[in-house]
Amino acid sequence: MRVLGLMSGTSADGIDAVLVRFSGRPERPRWQVLRSLSIPYPAGLRDQLLAVGQGQGLPAAALLDLAEAVTEAQAEAARACDPQGQAELVGCHGQTLWHRPPQGSQRGASWQLLQGPLLADLLATPVVFDFRAQDLALGGQGAPLVPAADGALVPAIGGWRALLNLGGIANLTLLPPSSGPERQAPIQGWDCGPANSLLDLAVSQFSGGSLHFDANGAWASQGQINEALVQQWLREPYLQQPPPKSTGRELFGAADLERRLQALGQAAQGRGATLLPADALASLTAFTAAAVAQDLERGPMPLELLVAGGGARNHRLMGELRRRCRGLAVRPLAELGIGDSEREALAFALLAWWHRLGHPGSLPSVTGARQAAVLGVCATPQAGLRRAAG
Numbered sequence: 001m002r003v004l005g006l007m008s009g010t011s012a013d014g015i016d017a018v019l020v021r022f023s024g025r026p027e028r029p030r031w032q033v034l035r036s037l038s039i040p041y042p043a044g045l046r047d048q049l050l051a052v053g054q055g056q057g058l059p060a061a062a063l064l065d066l067a068e069a070v071t072e073a074q075a076e077a078a079r080a081c082d083p084q085g086q087a088e089l090v091g092c093h094g095q096t097l098w099h100r101p102p103q104g105s106q107r108g109a110s111w112q113l114l115q116g117p118l119l120a121d122l123l124a125t126p127v128v129f130d131f132r133a134q135d136l137a138l139g140g141q142g143a144p145l146v147p148a149a150d151g152a153l154v155p156a157i158g159g160w161r162a163l164l165n166l167g168g169i170a171n172l173t174l175l176p177p178s179s180g181p182e183r184q185a186p187i188q189g190w191d192c193g194p195a196n197s198l199l200d201l202a203v204s205q206f207s208g209g210s211l212h213f214d215a216n217g218a219w220a221s222q223g224q225i226n227e228a229l230v231q232q233w234l235r236e237p238y239l240q241q242p243p244p245k246s247t248g249r250e251l252f253g254a255a256d257l258e259r260r261l262q263a264l265g266q267a268a269q270g271r272g273a274t275l276l277p278a279d280a281l282a283s284l285t286a287f288t289a290a291a292v293a294q295d296l297e298r299g300p301m302p303l304e305l306l307v308a309g310g311g312a313r314n315h316r317l318m319g320e321l322r323r324r325c326r327g328l329a330v331r332p333l334a335e336l337g338i339g340d341s342e343r344e345a346l347a348f349a350l351l352a353w354w355h356r357l358g359h360p361g362s363l364p365s366v367t368g369a370r371q372a373a374v375l376g377v378c379a380t381p382q383a384g385l386r387r388a389a390g
Contacts, residue, residue, distance in 0.1 A: 126381065160302040
């Protein structure tokens with residue numbers, strides 16, 4: 001079956017799309033990426049999404065307009081990736097605006113902005129969306145959802161294998177070995193902390209809005225790390241919390257960045273200096289890598305760390321990972337044939353296929369839900385519609 005996967009992550013920089021063919025057993029499918037691409041959100045739309053994601057209020061009418069704009073952007077990405085309309089099913093994550101994990105007696109909730117039925121009609125193709133809701137209803141975190149797909153798509157090796165996605169948030173998957181006493185161990189996965197969320201906001205602030213990310217980590221490479229502050233930040237409650245856990249911009253966003261920049265500025269003043277943007281970016285980059293390394297030390301030690309997401313192209317960040325994850329081979333997931341921007345879109349294509357088959361897509365070992373569940377809601381276009389062209 002040909003399925004189109006659409007993903008826009010916490011960075012809200014654009015949409016990743018993959019067209020993939022699945023066949024065989026759902027728990028270990030044969031798969032082939034037929035086409036993939038990434039398209040940026042229009043600048044104005046991205047700014048709106050980031051503002052709302054940081055808590056800026058909007059009238060109800062404006063939120064409706066924003067949902068429609070996001071849906072139309074998803075449809076544009078789908079058509080660009082699949083111009084001939086080969087997809088028989090679409091899996092679309094939507095754009096996360098706010099994520100509230102369960103805490104104590106409070107239920108978890110998560111808001112992925114998308115008009116699923118509209119997208120189905122625009123594409124004249126069934127669309128599976130709202131993937132987190134069922135896991136949340138069962139007491140789970142609702143995220144991360146990609147580890148289940150990792151377990152199905154990435155082969156096991158002789159020891160534990162770790163996959164790291166460096167999007168807005170850094171999240172880990174740990175796959176058990178192919179043999180030995182731990183081969184039946186459950187897949188593990190959780191959100192470590194910030195990846196590009198703080199870095200991108202800092203770059204935009206330091207550049208006066210002319211830049212949105214630190215290309216190749218070049219700016220951070222000119223700076224010095226405040227290691228004392230990095231080690232202090234690692235003791236913060238979320239970073240000490242054991243899995244299951246998930247997070248987003250509600251914790252690692254603009255307010256959090258200002259707090260960290262203030263601490264870096266005070267430390268610089270204590271040395272009789274002013275805070276240089278390069279030093280701030282170097283410290284924030286090191287913080288991301290250090291949070292990942294700290295989490296890896298708590299679980300079964302993997303043989304290697306496969307890295308995907310936009311942060312995999314940040315040379316300074318990759319260098320920090322290699323320096324801090326001692327004894328661990330760190331390499332791009334792309335070496336296994338899954339591109340930096342393909343992994344999550346591929347995962348939501350698989351989750352949509354699983355929905356069609358009635359196959360569970362969640363892992364209680366990752367989310368903490370009471371049981372596994374089929375994820376997503378399917379919107380079906382009106383009968384007789386043909387896929388929209390153009």
